[in-house]
Amino acid sequence: xxxxxxxxxxxxxxxxxxxxxxxxVRKDTKAIEPLSRYLSDADPTVAEAAARTLGSLGGPAAPxxxxxxxxxxxxxxxxxxxxxxxxxxxxxxxxAAAIYDTVRxxxxxxxxxxxxxxxxxxxxxxxxxxxCC
Numbered sequence: 001x002x003x004x005x006x007x008x009x010x011x012x013x014x015x016x017x018x019x020x021x022x023x024x025v026r027k028d029t030k031a032i033e034p035l036s037r038y039l040s041d042a043d044p045t046v047a048e049a050a051a052r053t054l055g056s057l058g059g060p061a062a063p064x065x066x067x068x069x070x071x072x073x074x075x076x077x078x079x080x081x082x083x084x085x086x087x088x089x090x091x092x093x094x095x096a097a098a099i100y101d102t103v104r105x106x107x108x109x110x111x112x113x114x115x116x117x118x119x120x121x122x123x124x125x126x127x128x129x130x131x132c133c
């Protein structure tokens with residue numbers, strides 16, 4: 001699968017946000033495996049584009065994003081969380097809550113990620129059942 005207009009084996013060089021987002025818009029689940037390789041890229045911009053696109057694919061991409069959350073470089077943590085949050089927005093309450101709970105286990109979160117996790121947890125469970133704080 002070619003991810004770039006610029007030929008460069010093994011890298012997502014030159015891949016614009018619009019072209020990578022096309023996979024998400026098309027909901028092409030065949031893109032999950034190739035895109036997941038870029039979640040641990042040394043370039044945070046590449047990892048962010050991959051995470052956002054995977055998040056746009058919804059629930060089927062959640063396992064790849066969860067794996068990256070556990071094994072990826074700390075510099076890409078916020079991008080992977082963004083992808084997971086996008087997945088959660090496409091899922092039912094219980095499935096979405098499980099994603100927010102996964103992010104909850106992280107020791108260090110940027111403030112904006114923590115805030116989005118709390119809001120998502122409340123929305124997915126309802127305020128009365130929220131265990132997010």
